[in-house]
Amino acid sequence: MEIEKLIEEINRLKEERNAIIMAHNYQLPEIQDIADFLGDSLELARKAVNVDADVIVFAGVDFMAETAKILNPEKTVLLPTRRATCAMANMLTIKHIVEAKKKYPDAPVVLYVNSSAEAKAYADVTVTSANAAKIVGKLDSDVVIFGPDKNLAHHVAKVTGKKVIPVPPNGHCYVHRKFTLEDVERARKLYPNAKLMVHPECEPEVQEQADIIVSTGGMIKRACEHDEWVVFTEREMTYRLSKLYPNKKFYPARNDATCIGMKAITLQHIYESLRDMKYQIEVPAEIAERARKAIERMLEMS
Ligand code: 13P
Ligand code: SF4
Numbered sequence: 001m002e003i004e005k006l007i008e009e010i011n012r013l014k015e016e017r018n019a020i021i022m023a024h025n026y027q028l029p030e031i032q033d034i035a036d037f038l039g040d041s042l043e044l045a046r047k048a049v050n051v052d053a054d055v056i057v058f059a060g061v062d063f064m065a066e067t068a069k070i071l072n073p074e075k076t077v078l079l080p081t082r083r084a085t086c087a088m089a090n091m092l093t094i095k096h097i098v099e100a101k102k103k104y105p106d107a108p109v110v111l112y113v114n115s116s117a118e119a120k121a122y123a124d125v126t127v128t129s130a131n132a133a134k135i136v137g138k139l140d141s142d143v144v145i146f147g148p149d150k151n152l153a154h155h156v157a158k159v160t161g162k163k164v165i166p167v168p169p170n171g172h173c174y175v176h177r178k179f180t181l182e183d184v185e186r187a188r189k190l191y192p193n194a195k196l197m198v199h200p201e202c203e204p205e206v207q208e209q210a211d212i213i214v215s216t217g218g219m220i221k222r223a224c225e226h227d228e229w230v231v232f233t234e235r236e237m238t239y240r241l242s243k244l245y246p247n248k249k250f251y252p253a254r255n256d257a258t259c260i261g262m263k264a265i266t267l268q269h270i271y272e273s274l275r276d277m278k279y280q281i282e283v284p285a286e287i288a289e290r291a292r293k294a295i296e297r298m299l300e301m302s
Contacts, residue, residue: 006267007034013274019055019078021270022047022068025216026234026262027059031270035059038240040217041067041113042128046299048072057273058281061086061261066117067295069281070288077281080269085261088173088201089114092148096167097122100145104165107143110136111294114173115148117283120291129200130215131302133159138301147171155200155207175259176201179232183253184209187230191251194228202232220244234259 001009011034014021022044023035032038037047041064048056048068055076058065062085069077092115101109101122111123112132120126127135129152136144136156143163146153148171157164179202187196197219198210207213212222216237223229223241228249231238235257238250272278283291 001268001271003030003267006271010034010267010271010274013271014057017055017274017277018053019057019274020051020053021057021059022051023058024060024064024262025220025240026236026259027265028236028263029239030267031059031265032236032240032243034267034270040128040130040215040220042130042215042302043217044068045071045113045128045295049299051075055274055277057270059265059270060084061089061259062281063089063114063116065281066283067113069283070117070120070292070295073283073288076277078273078277079279079281080265080273082279083261083264085264086114086173086259087261088148088171089116089119091168091171092116092119093168094118094122096147097145100147100165100167104143104145106141107145107165108139108141109145109147110139111147112149112152113295113298117287117291119147120294121287123291123294125297125301126291126294127298127302128215130217131298132156132200135298135301136160136162136164149173149201151176151203151207152200154204155213173201175234175257176232177203178257179203179206179253181205181209183232187251187253191228191230191249194230194249194251195226196230196232196253197222199233206232216240223248223250233257234262236262 108124147167150166195211
Protein backbone atom coordinates (compact mmCIF):
# COMPACT_ATOMS: atom_id res chain seq x y z
CA MET A 1 0.00 0.00 0.00
CA GLU A 2 1.28 3.52 -0.73
CA ILE A 3 2.33 5.53 2.27
CA GLU A 4 -0.48 8.14 1.97
CA LYS A 5 -3.09 5.39 1.71
CA LEU A 6 -1.53 3.56 4.67
CA ILE A 7 -1.75 6.69 6.82
CA GLU A 8 -5.34 7.28 5.67
CA GLU A 9 -6.26 3.70 6.67
CA ILE A 10 -4.49 4.04 10.03
CA ASN A 11 -6.46 7.22 10.75
CA ARG A 12 -9.73 5.59 9.71
CA LEU A 13 -9.09 2.54 11.91
CA LYS A 14 -8.03 4.74 14.82
CA GLU A 15 -11.40 6.45 14.72
CA GLU A 16 -13.33 3.20 14.29
CA ARG A 17 -11.52 1.56 17.25
CA ASN A 18 -11.31 4.71 19.39
CA ALA A 19 -7.55 4.18 19.51
CA ILE A 20 -4.51 6.34 20.06
CA ILE A 21 -0.92 5.79 19.01
CA MET A 22 1.71 6.31 21.68
CA ALA A 23 5.31 6.27 20.51
CA HIS A 24 8.79 6.39 22.00
CA ASN A 25 11.34 8.99 20.86
CA TYR A 26 13.39 6.26 19.09
CA GLN A 27 10.67 5.33 16.62
CA LEU A 28 11.15 5.74 12.88
CA PRO A 29 10.42 9.30 11.63
CA GLU A 30 7.24 8.26 9.78
CA ILE A 31 5.89 6.76 13.01
CA GLN A 32 6.86 9.78 15.08
CA ASP A 33 4.97 11.88 12.53
CA ILE A 34 1.65 10.04 12.99
CA ALA A 35 1.86 9.47 16.78
CA ASP A 36 -0.76 11.07 19.03
CA PHE A 37 1.71 11.16 21.88
CA LEU A 38 5.50 10.94 21.80
CA GLY A 39 7.78 10.74 24.79
CA ASP A 40 10.43 9.10 26.90
CA SER A 41 9.58 6.06 28.99
CA LEU A 42 8.49 8.13 32.02
CA GLU A 43 6.29 10.46 29.96
CA LEU A 44 4.71 7.47 28.23
CA ALA A 45 3.97 5.76 31.57
CA ARG A 46 2.46 8.99 32.94
CA LYS A 47 0.34 9.48 29.84
CA ALA A 48 -0.85 5.86 29.97
CA VAL A 49 -2.57 6.57 33.30
CA ASN A 50 -4.92 9.11 31.74
CA VAL A 51 -5.54 7.85 28.26
CA ASP A 52 -8.98 8.70 26.96
CA ALA A 53 -9.31 5.87 24.40
CA ASP A 54 -10.32 2.21 24.34
CA VAL A 55 -7.22 1.02 22.53
CA ILE A 56 -3.58 2.03 22.85
CA VAL A 57 -1.29 1.11 19.97
CA PHE A 58 2.13 1.18 21.53
CA ALA A 59 4.96 2.01 19.16
CA GLY A 60 7.82 1.18 21.47
CA VAL A 61 9.31 -1.97 22.94
CA ASP A 62 7.43 -4.67 24.86
CA PHE A 63 8.21 -3.53 28.42
CA MET A 64 6.74 -0.09 27.62
CA ALA A 65 3.53 -1.65 26.28
CA GLU A 66 3.38 -3.90 29.36
CA THR A 67 3.72 -0.87 31.62
CA ALA A 68 0.83 0.81 29.80
CA LYS A 69 -1.28 -2.33 30.21
CA ILE A 70 -0.45 -2.68 33.91
CA LEU A 71 -1.53 0.93 34.49
CA ASN A 72 -4.61 0.49 32.31
CA PRO A 73 -5.84 -3.08 32.78
CA GLU A 74 -9.27 -2.38 31.30
CA LYS A 75 -7.89 -1.04 28.01
CA THR A 76 -6.63 -2.98 25.03
CA VAL A 77 -2.91 -2.40 24.53
CA LEU A 78 -1.46 -3.48 21.19
CA LEU A 79 2.21 -4.03 20.34
CA PRO A 80 2.46 -3.84 16.53
CA THR A 81 5.07 -6.60 16.29
CA ARG A 82 6.37 -9.18 18.76
CA ARG A 83 9.89 -8.38 17.55
CA ALA A 84 9.78 -5.04 19.37
CA THR A 85 11.69 -6.10 22.44
CA CYS A 86 14.44 -4.61 24.63
CA ALA A 87 17.61 -6.70 24.79
CA MET A 88 18.62 -5.11 28.09
CA ALA A 89 15.27 -5.83 29.79
CA ASN A 90 15.65 -9.47 28.75
CA MET A 91 18.99 -9.76 30.61
CA LEU A 92 17.40 -9.60 34.06
CA THR A 93 15.95 -12.79 35.56
CA ILE A 94 14.06 -13.37 38.80
CA LYS A 95 16.99 -15.51 39.97
CA HIS A 96 19.31 -12.46 39.80
CA ILE A 97 16.96 -10.49 42.03
CA VAL A 98 16.35 -13.30 44.52
CA GLU A 99 20.08 -13.97 44.88
CA ALA A 100 20.92 -10.30 45.42
CA LYS A 101 18.12 -10.07 47.97
CA LYS A 102 19.63 -13.02 49.89
CA LYS A 103 22.94 -11.13 50.11
CA TYR A 104 21.38 -7.75 50.89
CA PRO A 105 18.06 -8.55 52.59
CA ASP A 106 17.46 -4.97 53.77
CA ALA A 107 18.24 -3.29 50.48
CA PRO A 108 15.23 -2.14 48.45
CA VAL A 109 14.95 -3.51 44.91
CA VAL A 110 14.93 -0.65 42.42
CA LEU A 111 14.22 -1.68 38.85
CA TYR A 112 14.63 0.30 35.69
CA VAL A 113 11.35 0.19 33.75
CA ASN A 114 13.41 -1.57 31.08
CA SER A 115 12.54 -4.90 32.72
CA SER A 116 9.81 -7.52 32.36
CA ALA A 117 6.52 -7.35 34.25
CA GLU A 118 7.60 -10.48 36.17
CA ALA A 119 10.78 -8.74 37.34
CA LYS A 120 8.83 -5.59 38.28
CA ALA A 121 6.65 -7.75 40.52
CA TYR A 122 9.78 -8.18 42.70
CA ALA A 123 10.61 -4.47 42.79
CA ASP A 124 9.95 -2.05 45.63
CA VAL A 125 9.95 0.77 43.11
CA THR A 126 10.64 1.21 39.41
CA VAL A 127 12.58 4.10 37.89
CA THR A 128 13.34 5.49 34.47
CA SER A 129 16.48 7.28 33.35
CA ALA A 130 14.62 10.56 33.98
CA ASN A 131 14.05 9.97 37.70
CA ALA A 132 16.39 7.16 38.85
CA ALA A 133 18.82 9.34 40.84
CA LYS A 134 16.00 11.37 42.37
CA ILE A 135 14.08 8.30 43.53
CA VAL A 136 17.10 6.40 44.86
CA GLY A 137 18.13 9.59 46.68
CA LYS A 138 14.74 9.69 48.41
CA LEU A 139 14.78 6.03 49.54
CA ASP A 140 15.42 5.43 53.20
CA SER A 141 18.41 3.12 52.63
CA ASP A 142 22.08 3.66 51.77
CA VAL A 143 22.28 0.39 49.85
CA VAL A 144 20.00 -0.47 46.93
CA ILE A 145 19.75 -3.40 44.55
CA PHE A 146 19.47 -1.93 41.07
CA GLY A 147 18.85 -3.57 37.69
CA PRO A 148 19.27 -4.24 34.88
CA ASP A 149 21.48 -1.40 33.60
CA LYS A 150 24.87 -1.21 35.28
CA ASN A 151 25.67 2.11 33.57
CA LEU A 152 22.54 3.76 34.91
CA ALA A 153 23.45 2.16 38.26
CA HIS A 154 26.85 3.88 38.02
CA HIS A 155 25.19 7.24 37.31
CA VAL A 156 22.80 6.80 40.24
CA ALA A 157 25.64 5.84 42.61
CA LYS A 158 27.62 8.88 41.52
CA VAL A 159 24.75 11.34 41.98
CA THR A 160 23.40 9.92 45.25
CA GLY A 161 26.61 8.67 46.91
CA LYS A 162 24.75 5.45 47.81
CA LYS A 163 25.96 1.88 47.39
CA VAL A 164 24.24 0.51 44.30
CA ILE A 165 24.37 -3.25 43.73
CA PRO A 166 23.88 -3.98 40.02
CA VAL A 167 21.78 -7.00 38.98
CA PRO A 168 22.78 -8.73 36.77
CA PRO A 169 26.44 -7.70 37.23
CA ASN A 170 26.84 -6.76 33.56
CA GLY A 171 23.38 -5.62 32.38
CA HIS A 172 23.71 -3.15 29.54
CA CYS A 173 22.20 -1.78 26.35
CA TYR A 174 24.09 -2.83 23.22
CA VAL A 175 23.07 0.41 21.47
CA HIS A 176 24.50 2.74 24.12
CA ARG A 177 27.53 0.53 24.65
CA LYS A 178 28.67 1.43 21.14
CA PHE A 179 29.65 4.94 22.18
CA THR A 180 33.34 5.25 23.05
CA LEU A 181 35.89 7.90 23.93
CA GLU A 182 36.86 8.00 20.24
CA ASP A 183 33.32 9.16 19.46
CA VAL A 184 33.73 11.88 22.07
CA GLU A 185 37.05 12.98 20.58
CA ARG A 186 35.65 12.99 17.05
CA ALA A 187 32.63 14.98 18.16
CA ARG A 188 34.79 17.60 19.88
CA LYS A 189 36.99 17.92 16.79
CA LEU A 190 34.19 18.02 14.21
CA TYR A 191 31.85 20.24 16.20
CA PRO A 192 33.96 22.45 18.48
CA ASN A 193 31.00 24.66 19.40
CA ALA A 194 28.66 21.81 20.27
CA LYS A 195 27.89 20.44 23.72
CA LEU A 196 27.45 16.73 24.39
CA MET A 197 24.12 15.34 25.61
CA VAL A 198 24.60 11.78 26.85
CA HIS A 199 22.08 9.14 27.88
CA PRO A 200 22.93 7.49 31.22
CA GLU A 201 22.91 4.06 29.54
CA CYS A 202 26.29 5.03 28.00
CA GLU A 203 29.49 3.67 29.53
CA PRO A 204 30.88 5.55 32.58
CA GLU A 205 33.90 6.95 30.70
CA VAL A 206 31.55 8.49 28.12
CA GLN A 207 29.27 9.82 30.86
CA GLU A 208 32.30 11.56 32.37
CA GLN A 209 32.81 13.55 29.16
CA ALA A 210 29.19 14.69 28.97
CA ASP A 211 27.99 18.26 29.29
CA ILE A 212 24.62 16.90 30.39
CA ILE A 213 23.53 13.35 31.29
CA VAL A 214 19.83 13.02 30.59
CA SER A 215 16.97 10.75 29.53
CA THR A 216 15.55 11.26 26.06
CA GLY A 217 12.84 13.47 27.60
CA GLY A 218 15.56 15.41 29.41
CA MET A 219 17.33 15.96 26.08
CA ILE A 220 14.20 17.63 24.76
CA LYS A 221 13.75 19.78 27.85
CA ARG A 222 17.37 20.92 28.02
CA ALA A 223 18.11 21.41 24.32
CA CYS A 224 17.02 25.05 24.74
CA GLU A 225 20.21 25.70 26.76
CA HIS A 226 22.54 25.67 23.75
CA ASP A 227 22.41 25.95 19.93
CA GLU A 228 24.50 22.95 18.89
CA TRP A 229 24.53 19.47 20.38
CA VAL A 230 26.11 16.08 19.73
CA VAL A 231 23.64 13.41 20.77
CA PHE A 232 24.83 10.22 22.45
CA THR A 233 21.80 7.96 22.21
CA GLU A 234 19.76 6.08 19.63
CA ARG A 235 20.03 7.64 16.18
CA GLU A 236 16.39 8.72 15.77
CA MET A 237 16.57 11.06 18.71
CA THR A 238 18.14 13.67 16.42
CA TYR A 239 15.05 13.56 14.18
CA ARG A 240 12.82 14.29 17.17
CA LEU A 241 15.08 17.09 18.43
CA SER A 242 15.53 18.69 14.99
CA LYS A 243 11.79 18.75 14.44
CA LEU A 244 11.19 20.43 17.78
CA TYR A 245 14.06 22.90 17.40
CA PRO A 246 14.50 23.60 13.66
CA ASN A 247 16.94 26.44 14.33
CA LYS A 248 19.34 24.37 16.40
CA LYS A 249 21.84 21.77 15.26
CA PHE A 250 21.85 18.16 16.48
CA TYR A 251 24.47 15.67 15.35
CA PRO A 252 24.23 11.95 16.09
CA ALA A 253 27.46 10.84 17.80
CA ARG A 254 27.32 7.67 15.67
CA ASN A 255 25.12 6.73 12.74
CA ASP A 256 24.98 3.07 13.67
CA ALA A 257 23.42 3.47 17.13
CA THR A 258 20.20 1.77 16.17
CA CYS A 259 17.86 -0.15 18.45
CA ILE A 260 16.67 -3.20 16.53
CA GLY A 261 13.63 -3.67 18.78
CA MET A 262 12.45 -0.09 18.30
CA LYS A 263 13.09 -0.23 14.58
CA ALA A 264 11.14 -3.48 14.18
CA ILE A 265 7.91 -1.45 14.00
CA THR A 266 6.80 -0.06 10.65
CA LEU A 267 3.71 1.84 9.48
CA GLN A 268 2.49 -1.39 7.90
CA HIS A 269 2.66 -3.09 11.33
CA ILE A 270 0.67 -0.26 12.89
CA TYR A 271 -1.99 -0.57 10.20
CA GLU A 272 -2.19 -4.37 10.63
CA SER A 273 -2.20 -4.00 14.38
CA LEU A 274 -5.30 -1.78 14.26
CA ARG A 275 -6.94 -3.85 11.54
CA ASP A 276 -6.50 -7.21 13.30
CA MET A 277 -6.32 -5.96 16.91
CA LYS A 278 -2.94 -7.61 17.41
CA TYR A 279 -0.74 -8.24 19.35
CA GLN A 280 -2.68 -7.82 22.54
CA ILE A 281 -0.58 -7.38 25.67
CA GLU A 282 -1.74 -9.47 28.61
CA VAL A 283 -0.14 -9.53 32.05
CA PRO A 284 -1.31 -12.15 34.57
CA ALA A 285 -3.37 -10.43 37.29
CA GLU A 286 -1.18 -11.38 40.24
CA ILE A 287 2.01 -10.14 38.50
CA ALA A 288 0.27 -7.01 37.25
CA GLU A 289 -0.96 -6.12 40.73
CA ARG A 290 2.50 -6.37 42.29
CA ALA A 291 4.22 -4.62 39.37
CA ARG A 292 1.60 -1.83 39.46
CA LYS A 293 2.50 -1.00 43.06
CA ALA A 294 6.17 -0.51 42.08
CA ILE A 295 5.27 1.61 39.05
CA GLU A 296 2.74 3.70 40.97
CA ARG A 297 5.27 4.32 43.70
CA MET A 298 7.63 5.66 41.02
CA LEU A 299 4.93 7.96 39.65
CA GLU A 300 4.22 9.29 43.15
CA MET A 301 7.89 9.84 43.97
CA SER A 302 8.95 11.56 40.74
P1 13P B 1 14.24 6.98 28.02
O1 13P B 1 13.56 6.72 29.32
O2 13P B 1 15.28 8.04 28.13
O3 13P B 1 13.25 7.26 26.96
O4 13P B 1 15.07 5.70 27.62
C1 13P B 1 14.47 4.47 27.35
C2 13P B 1 15.39 3.61 26.68
O5 13P B 1 15.09 2.47 26.40
C3 13P B 1 16.71 4.12 26.38
O6 13P B 1 17.43 3.19 25.68
FE1 SF4 C 1 16.42 -1.45 25.21
FE2 SF4 C 1 18.71 -0.30 24.44
FE3 SF4 C 1 16.68 -0.44 22.75
FE4 SF4 C 1 16.56 1.20 24.88
S1 SF4 C 1 17.95 1.35 23.12
S2 SF4 C 1 14.93 -0.15 24.15
S3 SF4 C 1 17.65 -0.02 26.39
S4 SF4 C 1 17.81 -2.17 23.62
